[in-house]
Amino acid sequence: GQQVMQIPQYQHVQEGEDFTTYCNSSTTLSNIQWYKQRPGGHPVFLIQLVKSGEVKKQKRLTFQFGEAKKNSSLHITATQTTDVGTYFCAASSGGSYIPTFGRGTSLIVHP
């Protein structure tokens, strides 16, 4: 079945540094979604990307969908302690909503 590789698994940063997590697939994706989950909490939907080369911004967060629709990234500028959590991508292919989740990147921000 479809697999989505997400890297890195963990990322420690000093507050104010930037952070990026990547999701890669060997197959062409229909869409990719990004979520954030705080420790002990439930996933929070951040965004969905559907178009080749799409770039979307939400304040300090920048989301990109690759031109070939096989990879995506989430970039956080100037991290804050409130950014702590695990960031997941979820991707579907073949025109159906059957998302495959990446294993997540846990972001630890040191004040």
Place this chain on the structure above:
Amino acid sequence: KAGVTQTPRYLIKTRGQQVTLSCSPISGHRSVSWYQQTPGQGLQFLFEYFSETQRNKGNFPGRFSGRQFSNSRSEMNVSTLELGDSALYLCASSLVPWTASSYEQYFGPGTRLTVT
């Protein structure tokens, strides 16, 4: 506006039993999806319902089933529980289908199921 609610929040069952979990979506939301989250397998998609119809199903055995009612509330059932079914079961609702550019999905707090 109230968020997605799930009941019960915690549940302990014995291997071989069955369990029913309930999800009430945000008012007006007609799409409900279910997910399983475990430390070993991560987040996995179970199924999606829209207007009482199951539209998509993940790769889970037939012991996992669900349904959606006319008021969009949804239930999922797991029969013949196994130890490996211990997980956080999450429900999420959305107003528009995932194909819509304005798609957003809201998760409930989850039901923590422990099978002993």
